[in-house]
Amino acid sequence: MGKTLIAYFSKAGENNINGDIVKLAVGNTEVAANYIKEFIPDADMFKIDQVEPLPESYEDCFAKAKVDQSAKLRPEIKDAPESIDEYDTIFLGGPNYIETYPMAVFTFLEKYNWEGKTIKPFITHEGSSFGHAIEDITAVCKGAEIKEGLSIHGADVRGFKIFIKRWINK
């Protein structure tokens, strides 16, 4: 059997949590990714990081994310794996950025052939759940089986470990 990869985007620092601007030491999606890793210790992890990071402030980040999405930008990412051939299952996570995953997630996805892969998508959000992220990854990841996703309200992620465990085993 092939290996499992946990690939995710997450941004620590300023974020909007329940309507308040707060500084997160660890991003919400990263918390979820770390829980998955606890339950699947053999999995490899890859954090999708942009070469040119998004702005630190929530407001500036939102404005930039909006422009990037309109332009269908594919920001360069750091140290992406050469191939994903060795993986059967890919847990794919990110925050909801204006109704879909951040553009850097699509930079990552578009690098590989997804034929025969199983994708388990997860997202953290402030109310929009997956938005149209599932449709968007389905369009890119041709030939992959996309399993039922896990949507987590960002503010609740730290109490979500048990639900993550149940979802992993579905």
Ligand SMILES: Cc1cc2nc3c(=O)[nH]c(=O)nc-3n(C[C@H](O)[C@H](O)[C@H](O)COP(=O)(O)O)c2cc1C
């Ligand atoms: C640029 C930006 C856009 C966002 N857009 C949405 C949105 O459209 N819908 C939503 O529910 N949450 C939205 N959020 C909130 C994030 O999805 C949420 O806080 C998430 O848990 C952040 O994950 P992270 O800490 O792993 O980066 C947005 C946050 C940012 C920074």
